[in-house]
Amino acid sequence: MSSISNGVVTPIQDDAPRSPDSADDSHLAGPTVEQAQTIWNPYKNRFRVLSSCLTVFGNGCNDSAPGALLASIEKHYSIGYGTVAILFVCNAAGFVVAAFFINALAVKLGRAKTLIIAEALLMLGYLSIILTPPFPAVAASFFVLGIGMAIHLAIGQVFCSNLANNTAILGLYQGSYGIGGIAGPLIATTIVSRGFLWSRYYILQLCLAAFNLVFSTWSFWNYELESELDHVASQQEGSERTGARAKRSWNAFKRLVSNKPTVLGACFIFAYQGAEVAISGWIISFLVQFRRGDPTKVGFVTSGFWAGITVGRFTLSFLGHKIGERLFVFLVTFGALILELLIWFVPSIPGDSVAVAFSGLLLGPIYPCAVHIFNRLIPKKMQVSSLSLIASVGSSGGAIAPFITGILAQREGTYVLHPICITLFIAMGVCWWLLPRVEKKREE
Structure with missing residues (x-):
């Protein structure tokens, strides 16, 4: 839920003297002088980029498939919307828990061994789901999956962000991720429509995780030895006293939560990912309940939504x-709100399906545009921590909004998806309006 954090962090020259307070944040600032690696040098970087793309492709498949599988899960366990919505919460809870130890784990073990843990957790979660255990065990498996996805998402994100020409690589x-979002519902709907048990979809996810376990471990093996900067940073981290490190981390956290762009950015992405995941997870249930759609056919609507997001990120971001990210985000958010109203009040499956796809098209470029603005409003030495906090809060939105939708749908019906999403779009607009304006000199 994952929806993805896209911060671009590049090393800078900084010879200015630091105050005692700023020294507390020195671990966030990155190197002072460093030649950025490229996708071609060292040689294994090309495989590391490919490995990162494959793991995030798996995340996309995992995040988008539940929308096409919810009806089958409800029928199999004889549960309602409110109960099945727990899956979203458990998955996001895994992301939140992982945020507390990912950095320490990567520093202590290195990227390759940390990725082994991540993929092993994914394999454990998928294997458990394939066995179709009681629903509480399925929910626990989604929690484990959240931890595994959060770990390799953080490592892949940071690696790609710090390569030369990172804009193209992050694209x-x-x-x-978007391609995975398209593929997940297509495959899941095909499996269910042919009479297979819903849990059989996760056999493919298990195979992908097994491949990534081998490929990502091989590609990132000895990564720290090839990066003198990371090697030195790891040694410094290991040599620090525990008390001093804890104090410095607490001071850095206080600065994060007092930084206006970070707080507003977190609220903005919370609302954005909440709307994105709620639409992806519940639109099919709405079409089945209120438009009398065939679950074996309307399941493809979710793929249209993710296809819109993918195309939007590749095209509308430019x-x-x-025209300016600040104005652009206002326009596309308003457009998504209008489309949500059309889906709610126009009783046509073809019309609603097209509107859902166009909604994804407008929502797609919002995240990249938002991060572009955040990178200019947040001090460079805080960007890594700030964007990580924003992404973690966003993941919470991707759990809370679908969960509330499920709880209310249990009593009122799945039409509640639309007022919830409209409220989230309005919240996005308010947070975006409250953000400070970017100084022209910082945009150059």
Whole structure:
């Protein structure tokens, strides 16, 4: 739920003297002088980029498939909307828990061994679901999956962000997630429509995780030895006293939560991912309940939504940069709100399906445009931590909004999806309006 954080962090020259307070944040600032690696040098970086794209492709498949499987899960366990919505919460809870130890784990073990843990957790979760255990065990498996996905998402995100020409590489990385978002519902709907048990979809996810276990471990093996900077940073981290490190982390956290762009950005992405995951997870149930759609056919609507998001990120992001991200985000958010009203009040499955796809098209470029603005409003030495906090809060939105939708749908019906999403779009607009304006000199 994952929906993805797309911050671009590049090393900078900084010879200015630091105050005692700023020294507390020195671990966030990155290197002072460093030659960025490229996708071609060292040689294994090309495989590391591919590995990162494959793992985030798996995340996309995992995040988008439940929308096509919810009806089958409800029928199999004889449960309602409110109960099945727990899956979204458990998955996001895994992301939140993982945020507390990912960095320490990567520093202690290195990227390759940390990725082994991530993929092993994914394999454990998928294997448990394939066995079709009681529903509480399925919910626990989604929690385990959340931890595994959060770990390799963080490692792949940071790796791609710090390569030279990172804009193009991050575009490939984001696109891989979108392609997974398209493929997941297509495959899941096909499996269910042919009479197979819903849990059999996760056999494919298990195979992908097994492949990534081998490929990502091989590609990232000895990564720290090839990056003198990371090696030195790891040594410094290991040599620090525990008390001093804890104090410094607490001071850095206080600065994060007092930074206006970080707080507003977190609220904005919370609402954005909440709307995105709620639409992806519940639109099919709405079409089945209120439009009398055939679950074996309308399941493909979710793929249309993710296809819109993917195309929007590849195409409209450039338009946003041309006319200005601040105005552009207002326009596409308003457009998504209008489309949500059309889906709610126009009783036509073909019309609703097209509107859902166009809604994804407008929502797609919002995240990249938002991060572009965040990178200019947040001090460079805080960007890594700030964007990580924003992504974690966003993941919570991707759990809370679908969960509330499920709880209310249990009593009122799945039409509640639309007022919830409209409220989230309005909240996005308010948070975006409250963000400070980017200074022109910082946009150059």
